[in-house]
Amino acid sequence: MLLVDEDASHSKHLQKVFGVSPWMYWVTNFLCDFAIYFICSLLIICIYYLMNVELFTFSWQTVGSAILVFVLYGCCTLPFVYIMQMFFKIPALAFALISIGIFFVGVVTTMTVMLLENLQTGDESLDTAHRICSGVFLLVPQYNLGMAMYRLSFVYTIYDYGRSYLEKIGRLDALHELPLPNVMEWEMIGKHCLALFLGSLLYMALLALVEYRDVVFKFIRNLEKRKTLQLVQKNELDRKLDEDVMQEQKDVENIDDFDEYGLVVKGLSKSYSGKALAVNNLSFSVRKGQCFGLLGVNGAGKTTTFSMLTKRLGIGSGDALIHGMSINDSKLPRYRLLGYCPQFDALNLKLTAREQLAFYCRIRGICEKDIDKVVDWAVQHMQLKPYANEVSGSYSGGNKRKLSAAISVCADPPVVLLDEPSSGMDPSSQQFMWDLILNLRRSNRTVIITSHSMEECEALCTKTAIMVNGQFECIGSIQHLKQKYGIGYTFTLKLSAISDVEQAKNFIEENIPNAELQSIHCSSIFYQIKDPKFKLSHAFQTVAMLKKLVSVEDYSLSQTTLDDVFVSFASKSNADIIEMHENENIVT
Numbered sequence: 001m002l003l004v005d006e007d008a009s010h011s012k013h014l015q016k017v018f019g020v021s022p023w024m025y026w027v028t029n030f031l032c033d034f035a036i037y038f039i040c041s042l043l044i045i046c047i048y049y050l051m052n053v054e055l056f057t058f059s060w061q062t063v064g065s066a067i068l069v070f071v072l073y074g075c076c077t078l079p080f081v082y083i084m085q086m087f088f089k090i091p092a093l094a095f096a097l098i099s100i101g102i103f104f105v106g107v108v109t110t111m112t113v114m115l116l117e118n119l120q121t122g123d124e125s126l127d128t129a130h131r132i133c134s135g136v137f138l139l140v141p142q143y144n145l146g147m148a149m150y151r152l153s154f155v156y157t158i159y160d161y162g163r164s165y166l167e168k169i170g171r172l173d174a175l176h177e178l179p180l181p182n183v184m185e186w187e188m189i190g191k192h193c194l195a196l197f198l199g200s201l202l203y204m205a206l207l208a209l210v211e212y213r214d215v216v217f218k219f220i221r222n223l224e225k226r227k228t229l230q231l232v233q234k235n236e237l238d239r240k241l242d243e244d245v246m247q248e249q250k251d252v253e254n255i256d257d258f259d260e261y262g263l264v265v266k267g268l269s270k271s272y273s274g275k276a277l278a279v280n281n282l283s284f285s286v287r288k289g290q291c292f293g294l295l296g297v298n299g300a301g302k303t304t305t306f307s308m309l310t311k312r313l314g315i316g317s318g319d320a321l322i323h324g325m326s327i328n329d330s331k332l333p334r335y336r337l338l339g340y341c342p343q344f345d346a347l348n349l350k351l352t353a354r355e356q357l358a359f360y361c362r363i364r365g366i367c368e369k370d371i372d373k374v375v376d377w378a379v380q381h382m383q384l385k386p387y388a389n390e391v392s393g394s395y396s397g398g399n400k401r402k403l404s405a406a407i408s409v410c411a412d413p414p415v416v417l418l419d420e421p422s423s424g425m426d427p428s429s430q431q432f433m434w435d436l437i438l439n440l441r442r443s444n445r446t447v448i449i450t451s452h453s454m455e456e457c458e459a460l461c462t463k464t465a466i467m468v469n470g471q472f473e474c475i476g477s478i479q480h481l482k483q484k485y486g487i488g489y490t491f492t493l494k495l496s497a498i499s500d501v502e503q504a505k506n507f508i509e510e511n512i513p514n515a516e517l518q519s520i521h522c523s524s525i526f527y528q529i530k531d532p533k534f535k536l537s538h539a540f541q542t543v544a545m546l547k548k549l550v551s552v553e554d555y556s557l558s559q560t561t562l563d564d565v566f567v568s569f570a571s572k573s574n575a576d577i578i579e580m581h582e583n584e585n586i587v588t
């Protein structure tokens with residue numbers, strides 16, 4: 001259950017970002033699970049022994065064999081379950097279905113072969129069915145456990161008959177000379193032990209294959225890269241790039257001294273479907289001590305970008321360099337360089353803030369003697385002291401976010417990625433988070449944030465890019481964006497009746513030709529007037545004339561803010577999505 005939980009909450013990914021290699025993750029889990037399983041198995045055998053249940057304890061050889069079978073079964077079943085749990089997202093469902101499945105499969109396969117064996121003695125036609133079943137079922141760990149236990153009980157049954165007979169004839173002194181079969185023989189538990197041993201190797205190899213699939217199946221990655229590049233090239237022909245975005249691309253290409261840069265992203269792209277790009281040829285650079293803001297509407301591709309930077313997703317095409325080293329470089333010490341706060345808090349809700357911070361400090365290689373100091377600092381600094389010893393499941397959303405941010409900076413990494421760091425926070429917590437980011441900048445850390453808020457980017461970022469449908473629509477400092485896009489006015493008109501909208505729209509467009517329609521919501525019409533020399537009096541006169549034709553409930557004219565610019569990009573995103581779906585429908 002914990003594994004499903006860790007995967008679903010992205011805590012496993014966070015551990016990997018902070019330096020836990022896949023093999024280390026699975027080996028530690030295996031050792032921990034196996035230790036618990038082994039102690040439980042020993043306890044069962046001890047209880048049998050103490051309660052004088054002779055079935056598995058009548059001789060030391062049987063006890064040893066039972067322990068061997070349990071050990072091999074544990075080694076085989078644990079990686080088998082690790083693979084099975086990957087198909088689930090809900091921990092309780094995984095627990096229920098996997099345990100019921102294991103029990104059911106174990107009982108059915110074992111009972112089938114036992115029945116066939118018993119029936120076979122009177123009917124030779126069942127011989128083939130028995131041979132096939134007992135051969136194929138060797139692949140099932142639970143069958144091997146069941147049959148091994150059945151064979152051990154079979155030896156005991158012979159022993160019990162022998163003992164009763166010797167007792168009857170008064171020769172119990174010859175008990176040790178009973179001709180019992182060797183339990184380790186091939187047809188007894190030998191083949192089941194070997195099957196369990198080979199099964200453990202098989203399932204461990206499968207687990208390794210799943211974890212290292214990108215390395216093992218390099219051709220799939222290369223194929224994806226080629227496909228993504230084709231999509232990027234196809235898109236390149238259709239799209240018209242903003243001049244600042246093009247300049248940023250050129251600047252990135254021309255960087256030859258990476259010492260000044262915390263992060264350089266070159267032509268990063270990703271496609272999930274193989275048909276459309278979720279991230280389309282992003283290039284940007286962030287100097288040390290600066291904060292880069294990735295601003296975009298829902299679905300713009302911000303999280304996908306972060307997922308590639310933290311290697312949760314393989315890069316479709318392009319590259320990213322952290323302190324001059326490619327993130328694909330196996331020598332890159334990501335655990336030392338990168339801090340990451342995911343969009344959804346990747347916390348273990350059963351641990352306290354202190355425990356989680358100590359856990360991640362250990363993962364990140366902080367000396368044991370310093371861990372308490374770091375944890376105290378983080379708890380104090382993040383205003384988590386009152387809750388530090390409570391399980392994080394009981395925290396409010398804002399405090400969970402603070403804890404996630406604390407985890408991302410606990411080892412003082414030089415590059416910090418924060419995915420919507422202040423989402424769900426009240427204004428005072430938001431201010432607190434902003435102070436934290438500003439402090440990171442002051443201490444020469446490179447910070448990259450994603451956000452939906454222009455205000456946040458204005459307060460924190462030295463460079464901001466607005467992302468629409470996976471690509472940058474504009475990039476630059478907030479001052480630059482304000483100068484470039486924040487000119488002119490936003491003109492809003494609210495009518496009393498929706499039926500008047502068309503007439504009002506035509507009238508405005510006739511009388512104010514440079515008014516660009518941004519959107520229409522119910523009876524409200526939004527225009528942008530980009531001409532800085534536009535006379536306000538002309539707008540008022542036009543509305544006064546319009547009022548004679550239709551009933552105007554309200555209207556406003558204000559200078560364009562960056563939020564208006566963002567909203568206009570968002571409308572463009574929606575329009576593009578609708579157009580894309582329409583095209584898809586035409587094609588189908």
Ligand SMILES: Nc1ncnc2c1ncn2[C@@H]1O[C@H](COP(=O)(O)OP(=O)(O)OP(=O)(O)O)[C@@H](O)[C@H]1O
Nearest residue numbers: 272273278296297298299300301302303304305343
């Ligand atoms: N696992 C996935 N499989 C298929 N498509 C996906 C997957 N994850 C994201 N997408 C698609 O990729 C695009 C970008 O999604 P992404 O989550 O990166 O956006 P975002 O900007 O982070 O949005 P939000 O602000 O809502 O988090 C969207 O169109 C989304 O539907």
